[in-house]
Amino acid sequence: MGRWNVSVDRGRAWGWAVIYRGQTGQWAQLLHRITGLGVVLFLLLHILDTALLGFGPGIYDTVVAWYHLPWVLVIEVFLAAAVIYHAINGIRVTIIDFWDKGSLHQEAIFWIGVVVFFVLLLPTAYFMLVPVFR
Amino acid sequence: MIYEASARSRARNGNFELWSWLFMRVSGIILLLMVLLHFAIMHVTTPPEDVNYAWVAGRYATSGWRIYDIVVLFLGLIHGLNGVRVVSDDLIHSRGWRVVVVAVLYVVAFLFLVIGAQVILSFQPVAGS
Numbered sequence: 001m002g003r004w005n006v007s008v009d010r011g012r013a014w015g016w017a018v019i020y021r022g023q024t025g026q027w028a029q030l031l032h033r034i035t036g037l038g039v040v041l042f043l044l045l046h047i048l049d050t051a052l053l054g055f056g057p058g059i060y061d062t063v064v065a066w067y068h069l070p071w072v073l074v075i076e077v078f079l080a081a082a083v084i085y086h087a088i089n090g091i092r093v094t095i096i097d098f099w100d101k102g103s104l105h106q107e108a109i110f111w112i113g114v115v116v117f118f119v120l121l122l123p124t125a126y127f128m129l130v131p132v133f134r
Numbered sequence: 135m136i137y138e139a140s141a142r143s144r145a146r147n148g149n150f151e152l153w154s155w156l157f158m159r160v161s162g163i164i165l166l167l168m169v170l171l172h173f174a175i176m177h178v179t180t181p182p183e184d185v186n187y188a189w190v191a192g193r194y195a196t197s198g199w200r201i202y203d204i205v206v207l208f209l210g211l212i213h214g215l216n217g218v219r220v221v222s223d224d225l226i227h228s229r230g231w232r233v234v235v236v237a238v239l240y241v242v243a244f245l246f247l248v249i250g251a252q253v254i255l256s257f258q259p260v261a262g263s
Contacts, residue, residue, distance in 0.1 A: 040214030
């Protein structure tokens with residue numbers, strides 16, 4: 001547990017993360033990292049599936065059809081949620097970095113971001129899931 | 135302990151972390167617009183079952199979308215893998231393993247940029263598709 005000695009003053013160790021009294025910024029940051037890692041893993045996969053274009057229509061169409069399976073579309077909604085969350089939280093962080101009063105309003109900016117997240121995600125999820133119920 | 139290490143690395147790397155920080159914000163804003171438009175086209179305005187080889191062939195018939203995709207590929211991959219580097223700097227406490235991770239990230243970045251760029255730039259649809 002020695003590796004956590006430094007952190008324990010500021011918060012408590014929670015598995016591999018450190019909780020800084022668990023306020024919104026802490027969770028926003030943790031989610032930012034999880035969604036970022038998820039999106040970059042998908043990007044690597046997406047580069048590989050796109051590279052199949054070079055092997056002709058047979059292979060490419062077979063593999064890309066997997067993205068249209070209903071249960072994969074449901075996973076893609078989570079991808080959309082990750083991208084939208086990461087984008088909005090990135091703007092929140094950028095505002096806090098560049099606006100001199102940003103840090104004073106960081107919690108308000110967080111909740112505005114939560115609203116924008118659902119405003120963007122809900123219609124996107126609806127349109128993405130329409131083919132599942134067709 | 136963590137903070138001493140990052141202070142040392144700032145001194146060693148000059149302005150690298152400053153440029154990294156600025157790049158993440160600038161590329162992030164550009165990616166926000168470009169990736170959300172990409173996502174909207176692929177999942178909302180185009181029925182998913184329409185996306186196939188022939189559809190891509192039509193999309194890549196002119197160079198506009200190829201340039202778009204190249205920009206997203208480079209900004210997205212470098213933004214994403216640099217993010218992995220920042221996270222690994224925080225979570226991996228052994229300097230040796232951090233060096234290993236960064237080396238792997240450089241190799242992955244190079245390989246995937248080459249794979250992605252070559253297919254976007256050189257794709258010619260097979261006749262009759």
